[in-house]
Amino acid sequence: MQNADIEIIDERYLGPVEDVDDLRAAMDGLIEAQTKACNYADNHSAYEIQEYMDNKVYPWYDRVSDSLTTIIDFADGKICSLNEQVQKSGITSMVFSLILAFSVIGLTILSNKQERKSIEELSRREHDLQDALYLAQQAGNAKKDFLSRMSHEIRTPMNVIVGMTTIAGANLDDKIRIKDCLSKIEFSSKHLLSLINDVLDMSKIEEGKISVNYEPFRLPQMFEAIIPAIYSQTSAKGTVFECKMTDVVSETVIGDSLRINQILLNLLSNAIKFTPAGGTICLTARQTPVKNRHTKLILIVEDTGIGMSEEFLHRLFTPFEQEDGTLSRKHSGTGLGMAITKNLTGLLGGSIHVKSKLGEGSTFTVELPLEVPEDAMEAKEYKLENLKILVVDDDVNTCTHASLLLKKMGIDADWVQHGSEAVQMVRKAHEAYCDYDVCLIDWKMPDMDGIEVTRRIREELGTDTLIIIISAYDWSDIKGEARKAGVNAFVAKPLFESSLYQALSSVISSDSDVKEESICSTPLLSGKRILLAEDNELNREIAVELLKETCAKIDCAENGKEAVERFTTSPSGYYNIILMDIQMPVMGGYEATRHIRSSNHADALNIPILAMTANAFREDEEEALASGMNGHIAKPIDVNLLYGTVSELIKKQHSLSSDKRRI
Known part of the structure; x- marks a missing residue:
């Protein structure tokens, strides 16, 4: 029933005004109760919703029905008592009766429709709530399992680290046992670090804080x-x-x-x-x-x-x-x-x-x-001509790939898949007076490894044919044996055009030893003076011990303020590099770097400053560079990365100083 219907009743009804007012109040109450019922359904069960409808909504239906009954009964009584008036105004009474009848029917239909809609809405919301509850339970179970698994995963390597440390301490005279313990501690430490990195990476991804650096x-x-x-x-x-x-x-x-x-x-x-x-x-x-x-x-x-x-x-x-x-x-x-x-x-x-x-x-x-x-697509010029090369590898894909790379350099190469076959090919070529200039031989082959193939070739032909070992493994353990067998150089898998060309150029120009040693040698930091700013005593001890291996001289500061004071009071050229932790008391690494860069010291703008910190995300590296630092190394410290980075920064600083002196 609409407000317009009630207004018609109010206009036509000859009974007490209170009857229409009661009907209007009942309809308003019904509408309000239905609205509240829809809101109530969001956070309650089907049973609670049904109970709410019984107590709060359906009574209003009864009140509306009672109000209409009162009005209809009065109208019927009025019609019976005023029969003559009814005859005179039959059309009006008929219309009024029809309005009342249609109003009752309309109210009934509207109420039933509204009730069905409410029930459907409640059912839909109940279904959505069940789905949400199921998903929440699944997510909760997954995270519960994750936390349980993480507790186990973290405690396992930690138990190894603590246990092996105890065992090593109890066997200080047994070097073999200590070496075994240290090996297991190193493995467990790396495993623990990988677990921590996974959790941190996932956290950064979920927060949308991972950035891309092109x-x-x-x-x-x-x-x-x-x-x-x-x-x-x-x-x-x-x-x-x-x-x-x-x-x-x-x-x-x-x-x-x-x-x-x-x-x-x-x-x-x-x-x-x-x-x-x-x-x-x-x-x-x-x-x-x-x-x-x-x-x-x-x-x-x-x-x-x-x-x-x-x-x-x-x-x-x-x-x-x-x-x-x-x-x-x-x-x-x-x-x-x-x-x-x-x-x-x-x-x-x-x-x-x-x-x-x-x-x-x-x-x-x-x-x-x-x-x-843009410049990567420019045609390359190669200076290797008229070379005869044999590729030896048990993997046919490596052989064909190497042959394609050599063809780009203008070299047509032969290839075989067995070491014994390679020795025969080299022998036949020698007997035909068309020796191979270079043999590219895989280190690990099933019938005969690369070192043994090299020995056989050297026994039969001497040192005329140059031999390069191809290997995906770290060849430092076999380097001495390989050199003794007659190997001239090494090249790493997977083969790239540039690395293959460099290896061939080095052996052809007979300076492979020099080039290889320059790549593999430990950075020469002997005599260099390093200022280390690190507040954690154990981390400071670790860094000092690692740097001592290079015969460098190390001065230590326990916070950023002390580091600034040590640098600003030092003579020009006294320090070669500063290793700066980030989170330190009194003054942090970023602030200390800004103080150093803005100081009046002669080396303020040139001294290399390297962040060496547990703040390991890309954003931390960017912030370090923005503060005036020259580089960033994450803890735990990778020794080779530390040596290489420090050496490179000092080399650049020395180059800049030389350029300024020439100017």
Whole structure:
């Protein structure tokens, strides 16, 4: 019943005014009660809602009905008592009766419709609440499982670290036992660090604080930093690792090398974790043709591991998820690796796809867009001509890839897959007076390894043929044996055009020893004076001990203010570099750096300042550079990275000083 209907009744009704007022009040009350019922339904169960309707809503229906009954009864009585008047005004009475009848019918229909709508709305909201409750319970269970798993995961390496430290302390006279303990402590520390990094990365991703840094980088350097470690891990586990590089259109690209490195490591680490001994892991990397100075880096990681069920594939990239508790306990991990990989891939504008079958292994494919620098596509000039080269590798893909790279340099190469066959090829070429100039020989082959092949060639032909060992492993352990056998140089897998050309150029020009030593040697920091600002006593002790290995001289400051005072009161040229912690009492690293840069000291603008801090995110690195620092190293300290970075910064500072003196 609408307000207009009540106004008509009010106009036509001849009975007491209070009857119409009661009807109007009853209708207003009914509308208000129905509105409150809809709001009440949001936070209550179906049983509570029904009880509310019985107590708060339906009584208003009764009151409306009673008010209408009163009006209709009065009208009927009036009609009976005024029969003559009814005859005179039959049309008016009929219309009034029809209005009343239609009003009752309309009210009934409206009430029923409103009630059905309310019930449907309540049912829908109840269904939504049930879905939300189920999802919340699922998320809660996943996070509960995650916290339980993390507690176990963190305590396990911590237990090893504490236990092995105790054992080492009790066996100080047993160097072999101490070395074993330290090895296990190092392994557990790295595992613990990877767990912490996963949690921190996921936290940054969920907060939207991960940024992308686009800058030029070289693919060979990225792969050279990853592949040897993967070979080492797979070898220790008894799995086979293969790495294939094809269709490289530009070795220098523009993108976020740090994030790409993280994606690749996550995929390979995941494959290693879930591939048992005797299995195979294969990394294939290639680029799409350049179009408008853009290409795509395609990374494919295949394994013959335990695989995943079809049902779990839908949850693979959900944080905190693992297929089942048994696997998580057996293989360890946070359950965040794939979620991080998915988010980082999306952040870089790429895509990731996975195919897997339970018990048959998995294949992950990542496509990442990259920009190509303008000068990267310029034609290269090679000075290697008329060389006869033999490639020896049991992997046919490596042989064909090396041959294609050599062809770009204008060299047609032969290749074989067995060491014994290589010795025969070299012998036949010598007997035909057309010796090979260079042999590229894989280190690890099934029938005869590269060092043994080298010995055989040297025994038969002497030193005329130059030999380069191809290896994805760290060859430092076999370097002495290889040199003794007659190896001239080494080149790392996967093969890139630039690294292969450099290796060939070095042996042809007979300066391979000098070049290799310059790459592998420890930075020479002997006699350099370093100012170390570090408030934590243990961290300070660690840094001092590491730096002492370089024969550098170290002065220490316990906070930023002390570091500023030591620097500003020192003579010009006294310090070669400052290593600055960030979070320190009295004065932090950023503020200390700004004070140093704005001071009147002769070296204020030139002294290299390197952040050495536990603040490890990209934003922290950017803030360090913005404060006036020259670089950033995250704790825990990577010794080789520390030596290399310090050496490089000092070298740059020395170069700038020399240029100024010449001017």
